[in-house]
Amino acid sequence: MTGLLDQIIQAVLLGGLYAIFALGLAISVGVLKFINVAHGDLIVAMSFLMLTLTNSLGLPVPVALIVLIPVGAGVGWLLQFGLFQRAASQNELQIILITFGLSVIIQNGLLGLYGADTRKVTAGGIEMASINLFGNINAGVLPLIIFVTACLLIVGLEQILYRTGLGIQIRAIADAPAAAKLVGLRLAGLMAVAMAMVGITEAVSGGLMSIWTNFDPSSGSSRLLIAFEVVVLAGLGSFWGVLVGGIIIALAQTFGGMIDSAFQMLAGHIVFLVLFLFRPQGLFPKT
Amino acid sequence: MSALLELRGLNVFYGAFHSVHGVDISCREGEVLSLIGANGAGKSSTLRAIIGQVPRVTGEIRFAGEDISRRTTPERISSGIALVPEGRQLFPNLTIEENLKIGGYTGQKGSIGLAEVYEIFPALSERRKQLARLLSGGQQQMVAIGRALMMNPRLLLCDEISLGLSPKIIAEIYEVLPRIRDHGVSMILVEQDIARALSASDHVACMLEGRISLAGPSSEVSREQIAASYFGE
Ligand SMILES: Nc1ncnc2c1ncn2[C@@H]1O[C@H](COP(=O)(O)OP(=O)(O)OP(=O)(O)O)[C@@H](O)[C@H]1O
Ligand SMILES: [Mg+2]
Numbered sequence: 001m002t003g004l005l006d007q008i009i010q011a012v013l014l015g016g017l018y019a020i021f022a023l024g025l026a027i028s029v030g031v032l033k034f035i036n037v038a039h040g041d042l043i044v045a046m047s048f049l050m051l052t053l054t055n056s057l058g059l060p061v062p063v064a065l066i067v068l069i070p071v072g073a074g075v076g077w078l079l080q081f082g083l084f085q086r087a088a089s090q091n092e093l094q095i096i097l098i099t100f101g102l103s104v105i106i107q108n109g110l111l112g113l114y115g116a117d118t119r120k121v122t123a124g125g126i127e128m129a130s131i132n133l134f135g136n137i138n139a140g141v142l143p144l145i146i147f148v149t150a151c152l153l154i155v156g157l158e159q160i161l162y163r164t165g166l167g168i169q170i171r172a173i174a175d176a177p178a179a180a181k182l183v184g185l186r187l188a189g190l191m192a193v194a195m196a197m198v199g200i201t202e203a204v205s206g207g208l209m210s211i212w213t214n215f216d217p218s219s220g221s222s223r224l225l226i227a228f229e230v231v232v233l234a235g236l237g238s239f240w241g242v243l244v245g246g247i248i249i250a251l252a253q254t255f256g257g258m259i260d261s262a263f264q265m266l267a268g269h270i271v272f273l274v275l276f277l278f279r280p281q282g283l284f285p286k287t
Numbered sequence: 288m289s290a291l292l293e294l295r296g297l298n299v300f301y302g303a304f305h306s307v308h309g310v311d312i313s314c315r316e317g318e319v320l321s322l323i324g325a326n327g328a329g330k331s332s333t334l335r336a337i338i339g340q341v342p343r344v345t346g347e348i349r350f351a352g353e354d355i356s357r358r359t360t361p362e363r364i365s366s367g368i369a370l371v372p373e374g375r376q377l378f379p380n381l382t383i384e385e386n387l388k389i390g391g392y393t394g395q396k397g398s399i400g401l402a403e404v405y406e407i408f409p410a411l412s413e414r415r416k417q418l419a420r421l422l423s424g425g426q427q428q429m430v431a432i433g434r435a436l437m438m439n440p441r442l443l444l445c446d447e448i449s450l451g452l453s454p455k456i457i458a459e460i461y462e463v464l465p466r467i468r469d470h471g472v473s474m475i476l477v478e479q480d481i482a483r484a485l486s487a488s489d490h491v492a493c494m495l496e497g498r499i500s501l502a503g504p505s506s507e508v509s510r511e512q513i514a515a516s517y518f519g520e
Contacts, residue, residue: 168392171381172385181340184364
């Protein structure tokens with residue numbers, strides 16, 4: 001019994017990581033109106049950067065994580081301003097093709113720079129540490145940190161988007177781009193800011209993922225798939241919905257893994273498909 | 288007194304389609320100009336050209352003494368022009384207050400803020416947190432006007448603010464125009480209701496198939512002149 005509860009708690013915490021993967025995609029689909037196929041690869045690129053910062057430059061893990069954040073924001077801003085913005089003015093298919101190309105470029109770039117080996121960042125034992133929650137239920141410190149980070153990111157994004165002038169302008173563009181032009185909103189700049197926010201979630205995802213699990217240059221596609229499933233499952237109504245979506249996928253994987261370890265990933269996809277069939281608008285759609 | 292806005296030989300094109308042909312219009316500081324004309328005459332195209340939202344224009348657009356025809360829409364708005372667009376063009380999933388604030392972000396600073404808009408339109412003040420899409424047509428029109436006022440314009444362009452509204456609501460909205468004028472705002476009113484357009488304005492210009500067919504002081508043009516220039520002879 002304790003074993004089961006333990007597993008559920010682990011799954012919920014893992015859901016936090018999945019939610020962080022998905023938050024950036026939710027913003028790009030909800031606000032910028034396109035699917036960034038390179039989202040997973042950008043996350044993995046951040047994991048590799050984390051590796052360089054900690055292993056090669058010797059920065060402590062928390063410092064490296066903080067360094068990643070402005071880098072992620074800058075990369076997002078530049079990609080939107082320099083690349084996606086131009087493509088968006090052409091047509092919607094073209095921008096997806098461009099992100100697809102970007103994905104290939106990032107994967108090959110990482111392969112050239114770091115080789116095909118599987119990597120992991122070591123964080124001085126924090127990966128192994130656990131604390132007692134209640135009774136004899138323990139939780140890993142790292143999963144807890146990741147879950148709390150997911151919650152903080154969600155609170156931060158909601159505060160920015162609902163409580164600041166910048167956020168209101170970004171939501172206005174998402175709501176009615178034609179009207180936004182007529183009232184003089186600076187679309188290109190605001191969308192670049194939104195993409196910088198996506199970049200921050202990619203930096204946090206990549207940084208935390210590099211400590212949690214192994215990664216290699218081709219890991220991006222599985223991250224993208226999880227992010228995609230979580231966003232579709234959640235709908236575009238709320239960021240907390242994204243957390244719930246992440247937890248559902250993680251729980252499905254956990255229960256699938258209990259039946260048969262080979263069944264773990266597949267179970268997540270099956271639960272996604274079944275829920276999608278019954279609720280294509282997502283669990284928390286825009287009202 | 289010199290013109291606040293002056294269009295000289297304005298042409299508007301949508302691809303190969305030539306929509307507005309060599310239009311000259313001027314609007315003085317503090318003046319209300321009504322722009323009338325049948326469907327498709329080019330009234331909205333003219334207003335959108337002034338704000339910088341048509342694919343291609345030629346000719347001169349002078350505002351406060353400067354040629355603004357090369358400027359972007361945000362630049363024109365921050366220099367003091369605001370549009371209440373045809374069909375209102377609100378942000379449906381933003382609240383009334385958020386819709387109004389958008390105008391405050393893109394316009395210039397000035398004497399009109401949320402408090403002033405709520406004072407002009409008390410009906411909005413009671414519903415600040417309501418989503419724009421849940422409002423009645425009249426309330427939505429008030430938000431559209433309020434959002435433009437939040438830009439603190441020197442020139443307000445209103446495109447068919449009475450469209451689809453009941454006579455009672457139209458009267459209510461037209462009652463606030465003099466108060467807006469009191470803030471020193473000049474206006475160009477595009478209006479289908481000719482009687483209302485004439486009574487609310489100092490000057491009138493009529494468009495027919497992309498050209499100005501009549502222009503003069505609102506109190507001096509006759510019904511016959513208007514009928515002739517509205518439909519062509
Ligand atoms: N986006 C567009 N693309 C192509 N043609 C357009 C476009 N907008 C307007 N037109 C054309 O330009 C001409 C003038 O249209 P406009 O909307 O300016 O007229 P209007 O006087 O505002 O008419 P209404 O009273 O119906 O609003 C019309 O023939 C219209 O079909
Ligand atoms: Mg029109």
